[in-house]
Amino acid sequence: MKIEVLGTGCSKCTMLESKVKDAIAKVGGFHEVVKVEDIVEIMNYGVMNTPGLVIDGVVKSTGKVLSVDEIIKLMQNK
Protein backbone atom coordinates (compact mmCIF):
# COMPACT_ATOMS: atom_id res chain seq x y z
CA MET A 1 0.00 0.00 0.00
CA LYS A 2 0.96 3.63 -0.29
CA ILE A 3 1.56 5.44 2.96
CA GLU A 4 1.98 9.20 2.95
CA VAL A 5 3.26 11.29 5.82
CA LEU A 6 2.09 14.89 5.56
CA GLY A 7 4.21 17.55 7.18
CA THR A 8 6.13 20.68 6.40
CA GLY A 9 9.23 19.54 8.24
CA CYS A 10 8.55 19.98 11.94
CA SER A 11 10.15 17.55 14.38
CA LYS A 12 6.88 15.66 14.97
CA CYS A 13 6.58 14.96 11.23
CA THR A 14 10.02 13.37 11.05
CA MET A 15 9.17 11.31 14.12
CA LEU A 16 6.00 10.00 12.50
CA GLU A 17 7.89 9.13 9.33
CA SER A 18 10.39 7.01 11.24
CA LYS A 19 7.57 5.31 13.17
CA VAL A 20 5.91 4.44 9.87
CA LYS A 21 9.14 2.89 8.65
CA ASP A 22 9.44 0.90 11.88
CA ALA A 23 5.87 -0.30 11.48
CA ILE A 24 6.54 -1.47 7.94
CA ALA A 25 9.68 -3.27 9.03
CA LYS A 26 7.57 -5.04 11.64
CA VAL A 27 4.73 -6.17 9.38
CA GLY A 28 6.92 -6.80 6.35
CA GLY A 29 5.88 -6.66 2.73
CA PHE A 30 6.38 -3.99 0.17
CA HIS A 31 4.88 -0.60 0.93
CA GLU A 32 5.63 2.78 -0.48
CA VAL A 33 6.34 5.59 1.97
CA VAL A 34 6.10 9.16 0.72
CA LYS A 35 6.84 12.26 2.72
CA VAL A 36 4.58 15.05 1.45
CA GLU A 37 6.10 18.41 2.25
CA ASP A 38 4.37 20.61 -0.29
CA ILE A 39 1.86 22.73 1.58
CA VAL A 40 -0.61 22.91 -1.29
CA GLU A 41 -0.68 19.13 -1.55
CA ILE A 42 -1.20 18.83 2.21
CA MET A 43 -4.09 21.27 1.96
CA ASN A 44 -5.67 19.16 -0.75
CA TYR A 45 -6.11 16.41 1.80
CA GLY A 46 -7.94 18.89 4.03
CA VAL A 47 -5.41 18.35 6.82
CA MET A 48 -4.71 21.32 9.07
CA ASN A 49 -2.76 19.70 11.85
CA THR A 50 0.52 18.22 10.85
CA PRO A 51 1.76 15.54 10.89
CA GLY A 52 -0.93 13.74 8.96
CA LEU A 53 -1.01 10.08 8.00
CA VAL A 54 -2.61 9.01 4.72
CA ILE A 55 -2.99 5.37 3.72
CA ASP A 56 -3.92 4.70 0.09
CA GLY A 57 -5.31 8.20 -0.30
CA VAL A 58 -7.43 8.18 2.88
CA VAL A 59 -6.57 10.47 5.80
CA LYS A 60 -6.19 8.25 8.88
CA SER A 61 -4.86 10.62 11.50
CA THR A 62 -3.88 14.26 11.99
CA GLY A 63 -1.83 16.19 14.48
CA LYS A 64 -0.43 13.15 16.25
CA VAL A 65 2.71 11.09 16.34
CA LEU A 66 1.23 7.60 16.33
CA SER A 67 2.94 4.66 17.95
CA VAL A 68 4.21 1.78 15.82
CA ASP A 69 1.32 -0.42 17.00
CA GLU A 70 -1.27 2.20 16.18
CA ILE A 71 0.15 2.52 12.67
CA ILE A 72 0.08 -1.25 12.16
CA LYS A 73 -3.54 -1.31 13.32
CA LEU A 74 -4.45 1.39 10.81
CA MET A 75 -2.63 -0.49 8.05
CA GLN A 76 -4.51 -3.70 8.81
CA ASN A 77 -7.90 -2.03 9.28
CA LYS A 78 -8.11 -0.60 5.81
Place this chain on the structure above:
Amino acid sequence: MFDWWEELSATFVYDTLSLQKDTNIAEALHFFIYDTLKILFLLVSIIFIVSFLRTYFNTEKVRVYLQGKSEFTGNILAALFGIITPFCSCSAIPLFLGFMQARIPVGITFSFLISAPLNNEIAIALLFGLFGWKITAIYIGFGLLVAILGGYFIGKIKNVDQYILIPVTPIEGELEDVEINLTLNERIKEAWDYTKDIFKKIYIYVIIGVGIGAFIHGYIPADFIAQYAGGNAWYAVPAAVLMGIPMYSNAAGVMPLVEVLTQKGMLLGSALSFMMAVTALSLPEAMILKRILHVKLIAMFFAIVGFGILLVGYTFNIIL
Protein backbone atom coordinates in the same frame (compact mmCIF):
# COMPACT_ATOMS: atom_id res chain seq x y z
CA MET B 1 -6.21 23.34 48.89
CA PHE B 2 -2.45 23.62 48.97
CA ASP B 3 -2.14 24.66 52.59
CA TRP B 4 -1.04 21.27 53.82
CA TRP B 5 1.60 21.10 51.07
CA GLU B 6 2.98 24.37 52.32
CA GLU B 7 3.03 23.01 55.86
CA LEU B 8 4.73 19.86 54.66
CA SER B 9 7.41 21.84 52.90
CA ALA B 10 7.79 24.11 55.94
CA THR B 11 8.14 21.14 58.28
CA PHE B 12 10.76 19.61 56.02
CA VAL B 13 12.82 22.80 55.76
CA TYR B 14 12.54 24.07 59.33
CA ASP B 15 12.41 20.80 61.27
CA THR B 16 13.94 17.99 59.21
CA LEU B 17 16.77 20.14 57.88
CA SER B 18 16.60 22.33 61.00
CA LEU B 19 17.20 25.52 59.08
CA GLN B 20 16.52 28.70 61.00
CA LYS B 21 13.21 30.31 60.03
CA ASP B 22 13.47 33.72 58.27
CA THR B 23 17.00 33.12 57.05
CA ASN B 24 17.58 33.62 53.32
CA ILE B 25 18.46 30.00 52.64
CA ALA B 26 15.47 28.59 54.52
CA GLU B 27 13.01 30.95 52.83
CA ALA B 28 14.48 30.25 49.37
CA LEU B 29 14.40 26.47 49.89
CA HIS B 30 10.88 26.42 51.32
CA PHE B 31 9.70 28.54 48.39
CA PHE B 32 11.46 26.26 45.89
CA ILE B 33 10.03 23.00 47.23
CA TYR B 34 6.51 24.29 47.69
CA ASP B 35 6.31 26.10 44.34
CA THR B 36 7.84 23.28 42.31
CA LEU B 37 5.45 20.69 43.76
CA LYS B 38 2.43 22.91 43.38
CA ILE B 39 3.18 23.99 39.81
CA LEU B 40 4.12 20.56 38.53
CA PHE B 41 0.95 19.12 40.06
CA LEU B 42 -1.23 21.81 38.47
CA LEU B 43 0.53 21.47 35.14
CA VAL B 44 -0.18 17.77 34.97
CA SER B 45 -3.81 18.09 36.04
CA ILE B 46 -4.70 21.06 33.84
CA ILE B 47 -2.91 19.77 30.75
CA PHE B 48 -4.65 16.43 31.23
CA ILE B 49 -8.10 18.01 31.53
CA VAL B 50 -7.58 20.27 28.53
CA SER B 51 -6.17 17.53 26.33
CA PHE B 52 -9.03 15.23 27.34
CA LEU B 53 -11.64 17.83 26.34
CA ARG B 54 -9.63 18.37 23.22
CA THR B 55 -10.21 14.82 22.00
CA TYR B 56 -13.77 15.99 21.29
CA PHE B 57 -12.63 18.96 19.20
CA ASN B 58 -10.13 19.38 16.46
CA THR B 59 -9.19 22.14 14.10
CA GLU B 60 -11.08 20.52 11.25
CA LYS B 61 -14.26 20.70 13.33
CA VAL B 62 -13.61 24.30 14.27
CA ARG B 63 -13.22 25.12 10.61
CA VAL B 64 -16.59 23.60 9.76
CA TYR B 65 -18.15 25.51 12.60
CA LEU B 66 -16.61 28.89 11.73
CA GLN B 67 -17.49 28.61 8.08
CA GLY B 68 -19.97 31.28 7.00
CA LYS B 69 -20.11 33.04 10.37
CA SER B 70 -20.57 36.81 10.19
CA GLU B 71 -17.70 39.11 10.99
CA PHE B 72 -17.94 39.98 14.65
CA THR B 73 -19.57 36.74 15.81
CA GLY B 74 -16.89 34.88 13.89
CA ASN B 75 -14.12 36.76 15.67
CA ILE B 76 -15.62 35.97 19.07
CA LEU B 77 -16.14 32.28 18.29
CA ALA B 78 -12.67 31.95 16.78
CA ALA B 79 -11.09 33.43 19.89
CA LEU B 80 -13.08 31.09 22.13
CA PHE B 81 -12.12 28.05 20.07
CA GLY B 82 -8.52 29.15 20.44
CA ILE B 83 -8.67 28.19 24.11
CA ILE B 84 -9.55 24.58 23.60
CA THR B 85 -7.91 23.58 20.33
CA PRO B 86 -4.31 22.47 20.16
CA PHE B 87 -1.87 24.74 18.50
CA CYS B 88 1.74 24.39 17.67
CA SER B 89 3.49 27.02 15.62
CA CYS B 90 4.44 24.38 13.05
CA SER B 91 0.72 23.99 12.26
CA ALA B 92 0.25 27.71 11.68
CA ILE B 93 0.56 27.49 7.89
CA PRO B 94 -1.76 24.55 7.19
CA LEU B 95 -4.21 26.07 9.63
CA PHE B 96 -4.14 29.47 7.98
CA LEU B 97 -4.54 28.08 4.48
CA GLY B 98 -7.18 25.60 5.64
CA PHE B 99 -9.28 28.45 7.00
CA MET B 100 -8.80 30.36 3.75
CA GLN B 101 -10.01 27.32 1.80
CA ALA B 102 -13.21 27.40 3.78
CA ARG B 103 -13.53 31.10 2.91
CA ILE B 104 -13.22 32.12 6.53
CA PRO B 105 -12.16 35.80 6.45
CA VAL B 106 -8.56 36.73 7.27
CA GLY B 107 -9.64 38.70 10.35
CA ILE B 108 -11.46 35.73 11.90
CA THR B 109 -8.52 33.47 11.12
CA PHE B 110 -6.24 35.88 12.93
CA SER B 111 -8.52 35.97 15.96
CA PHE B 112 -7.95 32.23 16.18
CA LEU B 113 -4.21 32.51 15.50
CA ILE B 114 -3.83 35.07 18.28
CA SER B 115 -6.01 33.29 20.81
CA ALA B 116 -4.66 29.75 20.37
CA PRO B 117 -1.10 30.34 21.61
CA LEU B 118 -2.16 33.08 24.05
CA ASN B 119 -4.62 30.83 25.85
CA ASN B 120 -2.58 27.64 25.69
CA GLU B 121 -2.93 25.11 28.48
CA ILE B 122 0.63 25.46 29.73
CA ALA B 123 0.30 29.21 30.23
CA ILE B 124 -3.07 28.78 31.91
CA ALA B 125 -1.82 26.05 34.23
CA LEU B 126 1.20 28.11 35.24
CA LEU B 127 -0.82 31.27 35.80
CA PHE B 128 -3.30 29.36 37.91
CA GLY B 129 -0.56 27.79 39.99
CA LEU B 130 1.40 30.99 40.45
CA PHE B 131 -1.16 33.76 40.63
CA GLY B 132 -4.47 32.09 41.51
CA TRP B 133 -7.74 31.93 39.64
CA LYS B 134 -8.52 35.66 39.66
CA ILE B 135 -5.45 36.69 37.70
CA THR B 136 -5.90 33.66 35.44
CA ALA B 137 -9.46 34.74 34.68
CA ILE B 138 -8.30 38.30 33.98
CA TYR B 139 -5.57 37.00 31.71
CA ILE B 140 -7.95 34.78 29.73
CA GLY B 141 -10.62 37.48 29.57
CA PHE B 142 -8.30 40.15 28.27
CA GLY B 143 -6.47 37.64 26.12
CA LEU B 144 -9.77 36.91 24.40
CA LEU B 145 -10.45 40.62 24.01
CA VAL B 146 -7.05 41.17 22.39
CA ALA B 147 -7.68 38.22 20.06
CA ILE B 148 -11.19 39.35 19.10
CA LEU B 149 -10.32 43.00 18.50
CA GLY B 150 -6.88 42.24 17.05
CA GLY B 151 -8.39 39.90 14.48
CA TYR B 152 -11.20 42.36 13.82
CA PHE B 153 -8.81 45.20 13.04
CA ILE B 154 -6.52 43.01 10.94
CA GLY B 155 -9.62 42.11 8.94
CA LYS B 156 -10.24 45.82 8.42
CA ILE B 157 -6.86 46.38 6.70
CA LYS B 158 -7.45 47.54 3.13
CA ASN B 159 -7.24 44.68 0.61
CA VAL B 160 -5.84 42.39 3.26
CA ASP B 161 -6.05 39.41 0.92
CA GLN B 162 -3.26 40.76 -1.30
CA TYR B 163 -0.74 39.97 1.46
CA ILE B 164 -1.34 36.25 1.24
CA LEU B 165 1.40 34.92 -0.96
CA ILE B 166 0.03 31.49 -1.82
CA PRO B 167 -3.04 31.21 -4.04
CA VAL B 168 -5.79 29.35 -2.19
CA THR B 169 -8.53 27.56 -4.06
CA PRO B 170 -11.66 27.62 -1.95
CA ILE B 171 -13.38 24.31 -1.35
CA GLU B 172 -16.78 24.43 -2.99
CA GLY B 173 -19.89 24.04 -0.91
CA GLU B 174 -20.19 23.08 2.71
CA LEU B 175 -17.39 21.19 4.38
CA GLU B 176 -17.98 17.76 5.80
CA ASP B 177 -17.64 17.34 9.49
CA VAL B 178 -14.81 14.95 10.32
CA GLU B 179 -16.14 12.54 12.90
CA ILE B 180 -13.84 11.44 15.68
CA ASN B 181 -14.98 8.14 17.09
CA LEU B 182 -13.02 7.17 20.15
CA THR B 183 -13.97 5.23 23.23
CA LEU B 184 -13.60 6.88 26.61
CA ASN B 185 -10.54 4.76 27.36
CA GLU B 186 -8.90 5.81 24.10
CA ARG B 187 -9.55 9.44 24.92
CA ILE B 188 -8.05 9.07 28.38
CA LYS B 189 -5.04 7.29 26.95
CA GLU B 190 -4.55 9.95 24.30
CA ALA B 191 -4.85 12.76 26.84
CA TRP B 192 -2.46 11.03 29.19
CA ASP B 193 0.12 10.42 26.44
CA TYR B 194 -0.07 14.05 25.45
CA THR B 195 0.30 15.17 29.06
CA LYS B 196 3.40 13.02 29.52
CA ASP B 197 4.85 14.41 26.29
CA ILE B 198 4.41 18.03 27.31
CA PHE B 199 5.55 17.34 30.86
CA LYS B 200 8.82 15.80 29.67
CA LYS B 201 9.44 18.83 27.50
CA ILE B 202 8.88 21.52 30.08
CA TYR B 203 9.48 20.24 33.59
CA ILE B 204 13.14 21.16 33.53
CA TYR B 205 12.32 24.77 32.58
CA VAL B 206 9.81 24.97 35.40
CA ILE B 207 12.37 23.74 37.92
CA ILE B 208 15.03 26.15 36.66
CA GLY B 209 12.53 29.02 36.58
CA VAL B 210 11.31 28.32 40.10
CA GLY B 211 14.93 27.84 41.22
CA ILE B 212 15.96 31.29 40.04
CA GLY B 213 12.70 32.63 41.43
CA ALA B 214 13.47 31.06 44.80
CA PHE B 215 16.86 32.72 44.84
CA ILE B 216 15.31 36.12 44.10
CA HIS B 217 12.61 35.41 46.68
CA GLY B 218 15.12 34.67 49.40
CA TYR B 219 17.94 37.07 48.65
CA ILE B 220 16.67 40.15 46.88
CA PRO B 221 14.91 42.87 48.89
CA ALA B 222 11.19 43.29 48.48
CA ASP B 223 11.09 46.68 46.81
CA PHE B 224 14.08 46.02 44.56
CA ILE B 225 12.29 46.53 41.26
CA ALA B 226 10.26 49.44 42.45
CA GLN B 227 13.48 51.06 43.61
CA TYR B 228 15.90 50.29 40.80
CA ALA B 229 13.98 49.25 37.73
CA GLY B 230 11.19 51.80 37.83
CA GLY B 231 8.21 49.63 38.75
CA ASN B 232 5.66 52.21 37.71
CA ALA B 233 7.64 54.17 35.13
CA TRP B 234 5.83 54.73 31.82
CA TYR B 235 8.32 52.58 29.92
CA ALA B 236 7.82 49.52 32.16
CA VAL B 237 4.99 48.12 30.01
CA PRO B 238 6.59 48.54 26.54
CA ALA B 239 9.85 47.18 27.93
CA ALA B 240 7.97 44.15 29.27
CA VAL B 241 6.34 43.55 25.88
CA LEU B 242 9.62 43.82 23.96
CA MET B 243 11.37 41.47 26.37
CA GLY B 244 8.56 38.97 26.03
CA ILE B 245 8.79 38.52 22.26
CA PRO B 246 11.95 36.36 22.04
CA MET B 247 11.00 34.16 25.01
CA TYR B 248 8.29 32.07 23.42
CA SER B 249 9.81 28.64 23.80
CA ASN B 250 10.49 29.16 27.46
CA ALA B 251 7.12 30.29 28.77
CA ALA B 252 7.35 27.48 31.34
CA GLY B 253 10.55 28.87 32.80
CA VAL B 254 9.71 32.54 32.46
CA MET B 255 6.41 32.62 34.33
CA PRO B 256 7.72 31.50 37.73
CA LEU B 257 10.20 34.37 37.46
CA VAL B 258 7.44 36.85 36.74
CA GLU B 259 5.59 35.78 39.86
CA VAL B 260 8.61 36.53 42.00
CA LEU B 261 9.22 39.83 40.24
CA THR B 262 5.70 40.95 41.07
CA GLN B 263 6.44 40.22 44.71
CA LYS B 264 9.47 42.44 44.37
CA GLY B 265 7.57 45.44 43.10
CA MET B 266 6.85 44.75 39.43
CA LEU B 267 3.35 46.01 38.72
CA LEU B 268 0.77 43.42 37.78
CA GLY B 269 -0.13 45.17 34.52
CA SER B 270 3.48 45.04 33.37
CA ALA B 271 3.60 41.38 34.38
CA LEU B 272 0.42 40.58 32.44
CA SER B 273 1.75 42.38 29.35
CA PHE B 274 4.97 40.49 29.61
CA MET B 275 3.25 37.12 29.83
CA MET B 276 0.93 37.92 26.94
CA ALA B 277 3.87 39.01 24.80
CA VAL B 278 5.69 35.78 25.66
CA THR B 279 2.80 33.63 24.44
CA ALA B 280 1.11 35.67 21.69
CA LEU B 281 4.02 37.32 19.91
CA SER B 282 6.42 34.64 18.93
CA LEU B 283 9.32 35.11 16.56
CA PRO B 284 9.44 31.46 15.45
CA GLU B 285 5.78 31.66 14.48
CA ALA B 286 6.42 34.88 12.55
CA MET B 287 9.26 33.20 10.65
CA ILE B 288 6.99 30.29 9.74
CA LEU B 289 4.15 32.56 8.64
CA LYS B 290 6.57 34.50 6.45
CA ARG B 291 6.42 31.66 3.95
CA ILE B 292 2.79 32.41 3.15
CA LEU B 293 2.20 35.97 4.34
CA HIS B 294 3.77 39.22 3.24
CA VAL B 295 6.12 40.73 5.82
CA LYS B 296 3.88 43.80 5.91
CA LEU B 297 0.93 41.78 7.17
CA ILE B 298 3.06 40.03 9.79
CA ALA B 299 4.37 43.42 10.93
CA MET B 300 0.82 44.76 11.21
CA PHE B 301 -0.21 41.61 13.10
CA PHE B 302 2.59 42.18 15.62
CA ALA B 303 1.87 45.91 15.83
CA ILE B 304 -1.87 45.48 16.43
CA VAL B 305 -1.50 42.68 18.97
CA GLY B 306 1.43 44.45 20.65
CA PHE B 307 -0.65 47.60 20.95
CA GLY B 308 -3.53 45.65 22.48
CA ILE B 309 -1.21 44.06 25.02
CA LEU B 310 0.22 47.48 25.88
CA LEU B 311 -3.26 48.81 26.59
CA VAL B 312 -4.01 45.84 28.84
CA GLY B 313 -0.78 46.49 30.74
CA TYR B 314 -1.41 50.20 31.24
CA THR B 315 -5.02 49.63 32.23
CA PHE B 316 -4.03 47.19 34.95
CA ASN B 317 -1.15 49.25 36.22
CA ILE B 318 -3.63 52.07 36.73
CA ILE B 319 -6.57 50.17 38.26
CA LEU B 320 -4.89 47.42 40.30
